[in-house]
Amino acid sequence: MKTDLQIAQEAVMEPIGKVAETLGIREDDLELYGKYKAKLSEEYLDSLKQRPDGKLILVTAINPTPAGEGKTTTSVGLGQAFGKLGKKAVVALREPSLGPCFGIKGGAAGGGYAQVVPMEELNLHFTGDFHAITSANNLLAALLDNHIQQGNELGIDSRQIVWKRCMDMNDRVLRNIVVGLGSKADGFVREDHFVITVASEIMAILCLAEDMKDLKEKLSRIIVAYNYDGKPVTAGDLQAVGAMAALLRDAMKPNLIQTLEHTPVLVHGGPFANIAHGCNSVRATRAALKMADYCITEAGFGADLGAEKFFDIKCRIADLKPDAAVLVATVRALKYNGGRKKEDLGQEDLDALGRGIENLEKHIENLHKYGVPVVVTLNSFVTDTQAEIDFVRNFCEERQCEFALSQVWAQGGEGGVELAEKVLETLETKKSAFRPLYGDDLSLEDKIRTVSREIYGAGSVSFSAAAKRQLRILTELGFGKLPVCMAKNQYSLSDDPKRLGRPRDFEMTVREVYVSAGAGFVVALTGDVMTMPGLSKKPSAFGIDVNDDGVITGLF
Secondary structure (H helix, E strand, O other): OOOHHHHHHHOOOOOHHHHHHOOOOOHHHEEEOOOOOEEEOHHHHHHOOOOOOOEEEEEEEOOOOOOOOOHHHHHHHHHHHHHHOOOOEEEEEOOOOHHHHHOOOOOOOEEOOEEEEOHHHHHOOOOOHHHHHHHHHHHHHHHHHHHHHOOOOOOEEEEEEOOOEEEOOOOHHHOOEEEOOOOHHHOOOEEEOEEEHHHOHHHHHHHHOOOHHHHHHHHHOOEEEEEOOOOEEEOOOOOOHHHHHHHHOHHHOOEEEEEOOOOEEEEOOOOOOOOOOOEOOHHHHHHHHHHOOEEEEEEOOOHHHHHHHHHHHHHHHHOOOOOEEEEEEOHHHHHHHOOOOHHHOOOOOHHHHHHHHHHHHHHHHHHHOOOOOEEEEEEOOOOOOHHHHHHHHHHHHOOOOEEEEEOHHHHHHHHHHHHHHHHHHHHHHOOOOOOOOOOOOOOHHHHHHHHHHHHHOOOEEEEOHHHHHHHHHHHHOOOOOOOEEEEOOOOOOOOOOOOOOOOOOOEEEEEEEEEEOOOOEEEEEEOOOOOOOOOOOOOHHHHOEEOOOOOEEOOO
């Protein structure tokens, strides 16, 4: 059986200009990055504003497991299937992070015959967007420390510096460090921290900004520290905004590439959903809605994280109204949620499936709370039996939920036709009545409780003393009307990654709260979730190489 990388390397790609032509995009509207990648020009993006919007379809999933779910694979395959049916569709995805690429998660190009190409370039440096975000983040950190070194005119309290450096790599030793060691000229000695680039507020801002003016306004509001009077000090106060915006100028433009079947794909931005808001950029989603009749986008990890943040943060801030949601599951993942061991998932087990399907049931219920029509798709594996497929199909239909089998990994667009036809039927027969889960006027504490109880299924929420104090201060500073961004592990609906299936009436623990004032949301850290991941004992990096001809191997 061929690997994803072999399939991608054997693909015959179209020059990106030819892919763009299918959408009516002229060569002058593209900024080329080689033969197969391009950015959309600002002039072209401006020209789209008067066009009507197409239909917005969100692809989400059950909680991820080691068995795999295939959310990106389904997104790509669905886009290809729309093409098979003669429909004009654009897929809008997030950019992969180097951290999980060299860690354990892998890349974000899809899989099998439902992939985005060029796969290696997408999963590695791509067009340099993440490098620009990293540079802008660390420029702000450097300007902050330099301000203190040069006399500290703003009266910054070095014990209340909240801005962290970042790096697009999993590196646990950088979570807690000391900077400024050495002589007086080497800076003020203090504790510092790193987050992974996808958790940086700069990433969130880039993904939520409408244009350059909006980007600069958001950057200016970033809180980097507090002064001795407890008042916020911002990036604007440090005169950092212009230089940061200059670094981010090209990164603001969405990237255009293609699937194996030459379906256009916009890939732009990539915040993680377990520690950030988990959606590709507003600019890419808006462009896709104008460029085609159907925009297929995804949100990170399970629906409890990605979909919730897509609806409650991205759609709220950008005034987007999704028309349908596709919920991805696999028989293998459901049996894993039902207690079956990973090595035994290939065997039929309706009992384990019956226990594990509660996880799917909860996600269906959650999506219905937003008033969005739901189509469940079962991402097919060769080990699935007809009895297991029928079990899931009947389960969904009994809950007034549409169902379709997806075989896009093995068959590409042809294997997604059943799903595409079900999505089209749903769009035609069921009108979305989208609404966010909570209103702006609810207190921050009650917003956190609402998500925890309604989406996760928690029976109660406990706040650490530090979290309570931070909530009080943020409310007093005027941030009480912002939405909340929950930082939680992705493997469980609860804050304990080992509690699979559908945990009920558990206690959710919020240990820290801080504001991303530029991005426009308040982050609540739960459980043991880390904003700088570490590597496993045998990371994926061990298997990656490049041969004498320059061909990359071992990349999935």
